[in-house]
Amino acid sequence: MTDRPNTPLLDQINTPADMKRLSDAQLSQVADELRAETISAVSVTGGHLGAGLGVVELTVALHAVFDTPRDKVIWDVGHQCYPHKILTGRRDRIRTLRQKGGLSGFTKRAESPYDPFGAAHSSTSISAALGFSVARDLGGAPPEGLGDAIAVIGDGAMSAGMAFEALNNAGHLKRRLIVILNDNEMSIAPPVGALSSYLSRLYAGAPFQEFKSAAKGAVSLLPPPFQEGARRAKDMLKHLTVGGTMFEELGFSYLGPIDGHDMDQLLPVLRTVKERATGPILIHAITRKGKGYAPAEDRADKGHATAKFDVVTGAQKKAPSNAPSYTRVFADALLAEAAADDRIAAVTAAMPDGTGLNLFAERYPSRCFDVGIAEQHGVTFAAGLAAGGLKPFCAMYSTFLQRGYDQVVHDVAIQRLPVRFAIDRAGLVGADGPTHAGAFDIAFLANLPGFVVMAAADEAELTHMVATAAAYDDGPSAFRFPRGEGVGVEMPERGVPLEIGKGRMIRQGKGVAILSFGARLSEVEKAAESLAARGITPTVADARFAKPLDRDLILQLAADHEALITVEEGAIGGFGSHVAQLLADEGVFDRGLKYRSMVFPDIFIDQAGPADMYAVAGMNAEDIEAKVLDVLGVERLGAARG
Numbered sequence: 298m299t300d301r302p303n304t305p306l307l308d309q310i311n312t313p314a315d316m317k318r319l320s321d322a323q324l325s326q327v328a329d330e331l332r333a334e335t336i337s338a339v340s341v342t343g344g345h346l347g348a349g350l351g352v353v354e355l356t357v358a359l360h361a362v363f364d365t366p367r368d369k370v371i372w373d374v375g376h377q378c379y380p381h382k383i384l385t386g387r388r389d390r391i392r393t394l395r396q397k398g399g400l401s402g403f404t405k406r407a408e409s410p411y412d413p414f415g416a417a418h419s420s421t422s423i424s425a426a427l428g429f430s431v432a433r434d435l436g437g438a439p440p441e442g443l444g445d446a447i448a449v450i451g452d453g454a455m456s457a458g459m460a461f462e463a464l465n466n467a468g469h470l471k472r473r474l475i476v477i478l479n480d481n482e483m484s485i486a487p488p489v490g491a492l493s494s495y496l497s498r499l500y501a502g503a504p505f506q507e508f509k510s511a512a513k514g515a516v517s518l519l520p521p522p523f524q525e526g527a528r529r530a531k532d533m534l535k536h537l538t539v540g541g542t543m544f545e546e547l548g549f550s551y552l553g554p555i556d557g558h559d560m561d562q563l564l565p566v567l568r569t570v571k572e573r574a575t576g577p578i579l580i581h582a583i584t585r586k587g588k589g590y591a592p593a594e595d596r597a598d599k600g601h602a603t604a605k606f607d608v609v610t611g612a613q614k615k616a617p618s619n620a621p622s623y624t625r626v627f628a629d630a631l632l633a634e635a636a637a638d639d640r641i642a643a644v645t646a647a648m649p650d651g652t653g654l655n656l657f658a659e660r661y662p663s664r665c666f667d668v669g670i671a672e673q674h675g676v677t678f679a680a681g682l683a684a685g686g687l688k689p690f691c692a693m694y695s696t697f698l699q700r701g702y703d704q705v706v707h708d709v710a711i712q713r714l715p716v717r718f719a720i721d722r723a724g725l726v727g728a729d730g731p732t733h734a735g736a737f738d739i740a741f742l743a744n745l746p747g748f749v750v751m752a753a754a755d756e757a758e759l760t761h762m763v764a765t766a767a768a769y770d771d772g773p774s775a776f777r778f779p780r781g782e783g784v785g786v787e788m789p790e791r792g793v794p795l796e797i798g799k800g801r802m803i804r805q806g807k808g809v810a811i812l813s814f815g816a817r818l819s820e821v822e823k824a825a826e827s828l829a830a831r832g833i834t835p836t837v838a839d840a841r842f843a844k845p846l847d848r849d850l851i852l853q854l855a856a857d858h859e860a861l862i863t864v865e866e867g868a869i870g871g872f873g874s875h876v877a878q879l880l881a882d883e884g885v886f887d888r889g890l891k892y893r894s895m896v897f898p899d900i901f902i903d904q905a906g907p908a909d910m911y912a913v914a915g916m917n918a919e920d921i922e923a924k925v926l927d928v929l930g931v932e933r934l935g936a937a938r939g
């Protein structure tokens with residue numbers, strides 16, 4: 298049981314309007330209570346903790362100063378939005394975060410008018426806020442109109458190309474737009490890159506206490522008490538850097554750095570900006586990820602994401618695992634390949650731990666590249682490595698690879714460059730919900746000429762696919778695997794390259810054939826076991842490849858069976874569509890084959906446990922069993938009894 302914290306002031310806040318009557322001292326107290334409530338809530342749900350704790354004061358100050366929801370606060374990524382949800386009418390549901398039927402772990406327009414823009418992928422906030430600013434100026438959302446647009450973006454997210462595209466456009470359009478750079482010197486891992494070093498230099502030489510008197514130009518921006526020279530205000534003025542930053546060169550006013558945990562700095566600065574800003578302005582706030590909760594602050598990832606935990610000790614409550622994670626299996630297999638081939642290199646876009654490349658970086662630091670949150674660049678950089686004669690493995694989550702799609706097409710596929718895409722988090726991922734589902738990669742890769750597209754049915758298969766990709770040098774290749782643990786199969790010593798475009802037979806049966814592509818195979822096998830008890834013995838095969846298809850296997854299955862069912866963990870337009878195209882081209886349907894393709898339904902599936910999400914998708918063992926019965930025209934047991 299987790300005790301709820303004592304939160305007398307927070308208890309009085311149902312919406313941000315309730316904060317308008319509070320004094321600055323009371324707002325500081327609200328921040329303390331909000332922090333305690335956030336920790337308590339995440340201790341029972343798990344989720345993204347560190348980022349939210351780092352913006353508690355900022356969240357309170359923004360809602361106290363601005364008039365949300367008329368003013369639009371747009372949280373970049375949205376993983377730091379739990380305190381915002383607590384203050385914006387969702388406190389009663391905050392302990393349902395990321396659960397089935399509960400609150401999303403990110404901002405979501407459908408959830409609240411206080412979430413003006415949904416997110417979960419990074420670096421979209423400035424573009425969206427600029428859109429709101431222009432819509433406001435052009436009279437959007439009558440009759441009440443729109444207010445200010447405020448993007449809150451982290452230092453990690455700021456490293457992405459998209460953020461710079463937005464700064465570039467905003468500096469040109471010169472609309473009133475507020476960007477708050479929430480700089481905690483952390484991404485998920487410590488941030489890398491020249492921008493990160495630049496941001497550090499902006500304040501490293503001049504900590505808040507000892508700023509040089511460079512603030513003259515900002516005096517007019519500050520409210521009267523500041524101009525009158527209150528001691529604290531004077532200190533702050535001395536600390537403000539004005540002129541000469543990269544942001545100013547891009548057309549923004551730059552205000553900062555300020556201490557993003559000090560309400561006595563945040564409140565006056567935000568009030569002043571609200572009152573006086575004309576064009577685009579960037580406020581540089583320095584914060585600490587995990588702020589105020591030692592177990593988070595002390596962790597290497599600053600409590601970025603956590604399982605449920607004990608509030609007092611910080612100890613996480615993780616279920617024991619029975620098999621290695623797919624990510625770990627990938628990392629080990631890649632290390633084995635890299636030991637034998639020094640041309641193998643690896644690329645991650647700010648996800649070294651999530652992709653397992655942290656292990657590669659430890660062993661082969663000179664061959665491992667964390668490019669920051671920069672999937673587009675990461676893909677083309679890998680293409681360059683391949684063109685230069687290396688064997689790059691570009692390790693990305695399926696969902697984040699979406700951002701680099703043109704690069705996959707234009708820079709990799711058209712040039713037939715042998716970039717190996719290691720696609721983690723393929724399929725439905727659970728608590729992160731629809732924004733993070735790896736739903737589309739089969740469709741968007743298998744339609745590219747010359748691509749080899751594989752999916753691992755289990756962790757041993759993954760090892761073989763890593764070896765296959767390492768050996769295959771004739772063009773681009775990809776192998777996909779799900780989030781979480783493998784199925785516990787026996788592991789080979791080392792991966793053995795597979796024959797390109799060849800599947801494997803799992804069990805020979807009759808009547809109906811199920812052709813699985815990827816990790817649904819274990820569910821297919823469960824369905825086959827259950828069907829066997831009723832005297833139905835499906836043939837089961839593992840396609841291994843969506844491209845090139847194993848034509849011989851597929852046509853043989855079609856010839857030998859009354860019905861063929863394909864199963865894959867992906868959206869419409871993927872493996873099943875390619876099989877259907879082959880069958881159509883070969884005239885197999887003309888000869889009467891019954892064909893079904895089990896893919897994700899044409900909806901975005903809300904967060905829940907993976908099994909529940911697959912239940913919604915209709916792709917668990919019982920659904921596969923039902924599909925077999927349906928295609929064979931056999932009544933279900935329950936229905937027959939009824």
Ligand SMILES: Cc1ncc(C[n+]2csc(CCOP(=O)(O)OP(=O)(O)O)c2C)c(N)n1
Pocket residue numbers: 348351374376377417418419450451452453454455481483484485586646647648670672697700
């Ligand atoms: C396009 C994209 N790539 C990768 C991620 C994974 N990701 C989520 S949060 C995060 C780090 C963000 O760092 P920062 O913006 O500094 O926010 P902080 O967590 O430090 O508050 C990353 C890499 C993502 N959400 N979107």
Ligand SMILES: CC(=O)[C@@H](O)[C@H](O)COP(=O)(O)O
Pocket residue numbers: 345374376417485602651722726729780
């Ligand atoms: C917010 C974000 O995009 C990441 O933190 C993501 O939630 C990580 O997912 P995994 O837990 O699957 O690594």
Ligand SMILES: [Mg+2]
Pocket residue numbers: 451452453454479480481482483484
């Ligand atoms: Mg950060």
